[in-house]
Amino acid sequence: MPSADRKHLKLRHNTWYFQKRVPKALKHQFPDRDIIEQSLETGDIREAREKRDIILGQLRQREHLLKVQSQPRQRFLSYVEKLSKIVVDEPFVGSDMEWHEILDPETAKKTNDPEYIEAFKTVMRGARESDKYGTTLKEVLDHFVQISERDELHTEGTRGRFKKTVVLFLRYLNVDDLQMKDIERSKVFDFIDHSREKVSGATVQGHISRLKNLWDYAYTRAWVSADNPFEKHKINTTKGRQKKQPFTTKELSMLLDVMKRQPHSMQLLTHLGLYTGARISELVGLRLSDLKEEEGVWMMGIAVQDDGKTDAATRWIPVPELCHGDMKQSLVKAREVGAEHLFHDLISIRPDGRYAYAATKRFGEIKRQHVTERQDKGFHSFRVMMATALQQANVSELEAAYLLGHSRKGLTMSYGYYSKGYDPGRLLSAQRKAVGVIDQWLKG
Structure with a gap:
């Protein structure tokens, strides 16, 4: 070595x-x-x-x-296969002793193995399937692809798109696989809402259409009996990504009131989003090392350690003064548990390395349950509102672009402080003006 x-x-x-x-x-x-x-x-x-x-x-x-x-279905099927073979080949395993007297869970010392117990019950009643360990989405996909290849029903490209769609859907749910019967319409709605943040309506429609086809495929083989949860979803395919709309004053007040009953980290995340316009992925990805004091201003580094959405996304902006108390409280908690990230309790690791999917999902659930079900309103609405507040506060376009992480290409670079990227005092002043506008909205 x-x-x-x-x-x-x-x-x-x-x-x-x-x-x-x-x-x-x-x-x-x-x-x-x-x-x-x-x-x-x-x-x-x-x-x-x-x-x-x-x-x-x-x-x-x-x-x-x-x-x-994480693959109980496969364990269950494996046990069913083994026990079924014994039933056929050796129904009597001893002198006048039937197989089930020897291989029942207690005698076989499998009382702590739920897959074995269910397999034993299933084979005992002469069956090979159980609702408890039903057909999974990956299983349907594999069978669909095999038949497609055998009968040359689709091109390789089409089969590849089916595979990619299933990967994206399961990745969004943060599971390796799931039973078809556990796919709920609300989960599909969440997936659509999440996907519309990133890709066009036509692309999302393609994913939903393929998932619908897989469900229909399973239905024709009696693997599922419920209504297709991928049907009757209205997706706007005439435009690109769905443009987020701002919350109304009433909706914003309702949302902030609901957040008071949420964990401290969700409250802070919401207020930071509202008063900075930062993307949820940028905020959830904040590390303790991304906070510093410069020229008397408490600053936070957005996308300074990871690749931002754009080059302009990497920036240092003031921590909103209204968030200082909550931010310090979160810092103390993070240090106590030895966490690297400020929102350590909201971070969720996905196969694609993204941190914010759980926080995004949680925020979306709160919004739909207590504020509005409109798909064009979400965490990104704060970004729209901050941009509007900066404009109404007469903040220069250059300062606004820097605070929001927008491209500054084509804007005048006559401001001397941009020679180093930013001036904490001027950025704080600009932020204060925008926060003042938002507070006026809330006061009605």
Whole structure:
């Protein structure tokens, strides 16, 4: 092994430490940490490597176990197959003893294995399927693709689009797979709402059409019996992405009132969105290291450590003064649990590496339940409102563009402070004016 092999190893005060970012699959097992850190209790690099490799092996085992546990349908079918074969080949497994007397869950010591118990019950009644472990979306997709290839029903490109759609839908739900019977119309609505933030209506319509076809495919084979949850969704396909509309004063007041009953982090996230116009992904991605004081102004770095949506998205803006108290409270909590991110309790790791999907989903649920079901109103509405407030406050277009992370191409660059990117005092002054306009809206 090369002497330079120090991956996941850190030397502190002559003691080696294991340090690794929490694997995405294990994130829920480490809810308050972004980094796994453990003293290896040795100063010997060779011993440290051995202990590191053991820990890495243990983590891999945990990931593998979770993967198997996340596929109960396959475990159930495997048990059904094995038990059914025994019923046919060896109905009597001993002297006048039938198979079920030996292989019942208690005798087989499987009382803690729900898939085995259900498989045993299923085979006992002469069946091979159970509503408890019904057909899954991936299973339908695989069967659909196999038949399509065998009978040459679609092009390879079409089959690829079906696969991509299923991946996107499951990724949005943050699951590896799910039973067809568990797909609810409300989940489809959320997926459409989420997708319209990113792609055109025609693209979303294509995804929903393919998912509808998969449901119909399962229905014709009696794998599902319920109404198709992908039907009768109205999606505007005549325009590009759906333009977000601002909340009315009444809607905004209702939303802020509801947020008072939500966790502290959701309250802060909402107020930061309202008073900065920052995107929800930008805010949820804030790290403690993205906060600093400069020239007496408390600043926060937006998309300074990750690639922003655009080059202009990377910016330093003032922390709204109305949010200082809540921000400090969140900072204390984050430091207490050793978190890297300010909104550590809202972060959710997805296969595509995005942090904000759970926060976006939660905000959308609150909005629909308590304020409005309109799809053209969401967290991005705050961005529209902040832009309007900056305009009504007569803030210069250049300052407004910088605060919002909009492209400044074509705007005059005569402002001297842009030679370094920003001037904290002037940005704070501009932000105060916009916040004042928003507060006037709320006062009616």
